[in-house]
Structure formats: C-alpha cells, structure tokens
Amino acid sequence: MITIRPLTTTDFTLYQQMETGVENDYMLHVYDRLITPPNNYLYGLFKDKILVTVAGYTYFPGGNVMLGRLRSDLRFRKLGYPTQLLHFLVDIIKQDPDVCFIGGYTHIENWPAKKILAHLGLTFIDKYHNFPAINLGPFIVDKTLIWDEVITHSEKRAALQTLMNENIASFVYEAYYPFPFSSCLISDDKFSAMRIFQSPLTQRYLFVDDDYKGEKLLNIRYVHEDIFTTPGLFHTIAELLKHEPDRLPWFNFSKTQYSELKHKDCFRLEEGWELHGVFI
Template sequence: MISIRRLTMNDFSLYQQMQTGMNNDYMLTVFERLVTPPANYLYGLFDDDILASVAGYTYFPGGNAMLGRLRSDKQFRQLGYSTQLLHYLVDTVKQDPSVKFIGGYTQIDNTPAKKILTKLGMKHIDTYHSFPAVNLKPLITDQILWDEITDYDEKRQALQSLTNRGVASFPYEAYYPFPLTENLIPAEKLRVMRLFKSPLTGHCLFVDNDYKGEALLNIRYVHDDLFTTPGLFFTIDQLLKHEPDRLPWFNFSLTQYQKLTDKDCFRLEPGWELHGTFI
C-alpha cells in the first residue's frame, strides 16, 4: 500500500537505510533542519513500510516556496513515485494562501527532473551558471573601486530598478533564485546586503555573505558587461581582502557565461534552470 506523510527526526533511521546510490548525501548531515517547521518540510512516500521516495519544500519571503531534496530508493525507481510525491507536495503548498510562487531548481542536464517539473505544470523561467571563483587576480585589470550605497531607500530603489527593466529572477541565496518581485528581499535582509554602484556606468552590484558547505560571498550582477565593466572584480577582491577563506560565488546568466574566457579562475559546475508556476 502506498502512503505519504510528513517526516520527522523519528524517521532519520529510515532515511539512512534508503539506497539512493549517492556517495555524499548532504541531507544526512542536515536532516534535522530539513524536517523542522516553519521554514522546512520533508515528506516521504512509503511502499508498505519502506521509505521509497523523499521530497520537500522550503518557504522563502515574498510568498515563495521551493521544491527539492528529491531522493528515491533504487529498488523503487521507474514506478512514478517521485512524480506522485511531488504532485502531493504541490497540492499541499497550494493550500497555503500566503504562497504566490512554487519553484523547482535543477541542473540543465537533469532531463528526468525537468520532465517531472513539466508534469507539475512548471515552466522554465531562467538559467544560471553558478560557481565560485578560486583566483580573481587574472580578472582584475584596474583599481577602480565602486561606491558603496548604504542608505536603505536607495538600496530598495536599486532593486526596484532591476524589476522595472524586466530582470526575470534574482538569487535570494546561492542555489535559490526566485522571480524578482518587490517582496522577495525583506527589509532585514536588504539592510545587511551590501550594494556597490559603478562610478562610470551606474550599474549595481549586490553582495551578501552566504554559506553552502563553505563560506561564500554571494554576488548578483545582472548586466551583460560583467567581464568588461571597469572595477567590478577589483571591488569584489577588496571585499574579500580580510576573508581569504570566503569564496566569491558568481551567478552568471547564460549570456554572461558565454563570455567567460578565464575558466581556470573558477571552480566550474554544471548549469541550473529555474522552473516554476505562479499561483
């Protein structure tokens, strides 16, 4: 008999017994956080008493929810359990009146996951090539330092200008982009997020500290001139001057990525796609 229910820490041993085929599953180290409301929820699909498939979702500001943490036991694959579980999650999230958008973020070459997202009614929204730089020096061609904007209202206006110019999405955190709306970045996050403006072009650079298994400086720069605009890489390098262990994490658009030539400066990773549906 097939059943679906929300998982708790009492189910950790069942998850440990799943044969997912993954050598290094980060969920084993953060399982408690992933099953702890109100931000995170994890569900399991059971075939009789065996945990066959796992998936969950996380709430983010602005009425956003992101599906993820999809895992399945090898003996139950090709049975449609993952799709069945995700349909259940989407129906569950849709019952929450505060949710305006449900998304899924998957690697470009993960065709099975993309097929599932299509079955869930989700459409492609944006593409990212996100990974850290390991050596900024070859990218620094000048010493033009961008101006930091600290006024809250000016930072909010800068975000709004991105919305006005039709920017499709904005990385709330590393691996978590969402459609850019005025409610995506709440006041408390915007206050700690740092904004730098080019003295030559007026283009804006948004950064804040992040952690995804390692300390990151999450970088958002949406313009196509990323590799040619004066001072950008010098400014980022100066921000990290006293934090040698914090890596600059870039969120390249497809156009930006196609202009990347100094690939040895980065720890390249496969590209990702944001899919989603508005409620």
C-alpha cells in the first residue's frame, strides 16, 4: 500500500534508516528546518509503512516555489516512486492561488532527474555554473579602481530595474536557488540586505549579499559577459571580503561566462546546473 504524507519530527529516524547513497547528506543536519512551515515542506512516500522516497518544496518571494530534497531508498529505485511523489507535490502547490512559478533544478548531466522534471511539465529555462573562489589574485589586474556603492533606496531600486532590461533567464536569489527575475522576487528584507555597486566606467551593476550554505558565502551576481575583463570588479569583491577571511566569494556564472573562465584552479569547481520550471 502506498501512502504519501508530510513528514514530522517523529519521522527523522525513518529518514536516517533510508539507504540513499548520499554521502554527507546535509538534510540530516537541517531536517527540522525542512519540515517547518510556512516556507518549508517535506513529504514522504511510504510503501507498507517503509519510507522509500522523500521530496519537498520551499516558498520564495513573488509567488515562487522550488521543488527539491529528492531522496530515494536504493532498495526501491526504478519503481516510479520519485515521479509519483513529485506529481503529488506539484498538484498541492498548484492549488495555492498565490503561486505563479514552480521550479526544479538538477545537474546538467543528470538525465534521469531531467526526465522526471519533464514528466512534471517543467521545461528548461537556464543553464548556469556556481561555486566558490578560493583565490581571487589572478583576476585582480587593477588595484586602484573600486566600484561605487549604490546607497539610496531609489537608486538601488533603479539598479534592480536594469535587470529587467537585460533579458536574463534567471537570477540567483540565494546560492543554489535561481528563479526567473521579477521585481517582486526581491523581498523588502532581501532588498535591504543586498549591496549594489556600480562601475564608474561602464555604469554596470554588481549585486551581492551574505549567504550561508554550510559555510559563509558572499553571493555574487554580475550578469554581463565582460565579467573577466571589466576593470575593478574583482578588486571590489576582494575589498568586500578583506575583513571576513572565512567568507567565500560565491560566483554564479552564466553558460557564456563559464566558457570564458580561466584560472580554474582558483575555484572549487562543481558540476553545472539547469533550472526547469513552469508558470501557472
């Protein structure tokens, strides 16, 4: 018999007993947060009272929801349970009138996961590469130019508005969580925390804010193709981190930016990602 229901604190032991094959599973450390509404929901699919598949979703500003946290017990794979559970979740999410976008992301080469996303009606939106830098030195060619910080509320809003004109497919709200960009994606709290810098030469903008994904990060978004040649960008980032040596610069590269990446030994490279989604 198949049963699907929200997971609770009492199910943690059952999750621990799953043979997922995932090394250093971060969900074991943040399980309580993942089951805490109103932003996070985690569901389990049970076969005869055995927890065989787990998946969940998270609410983000602007009516955006991201699917994720998919885990399956190796002993019950290839039986269609992940797709069954995710279909159940998508149906629940679609009942919420405040939701306008449902997303899912996976590694570029994870064809089984992309097949599941296609079954859910989530189509390809964007391809991107994100990972931290461990050495900015080779990219700092001009130590005299620091970009100007945008301070006033109106100027920051105007800077965000320029993203609407760039025709970008997605904007990384926080590390690992990209969404189609809209002004309502950036909540008031996010807007206040985000720092924006403008090049005095090109007038283009750099968007950064603090993040944490198991380690302290500076989440960096620069959407233009001249990321490695525009003067002062990397020096500005280095100056921001000068007094926080334990915070890593987290870069979000578009497909085109990544193709121009040199000095790859200066980064802790990770496999690329794809964002899929559906507007409802």
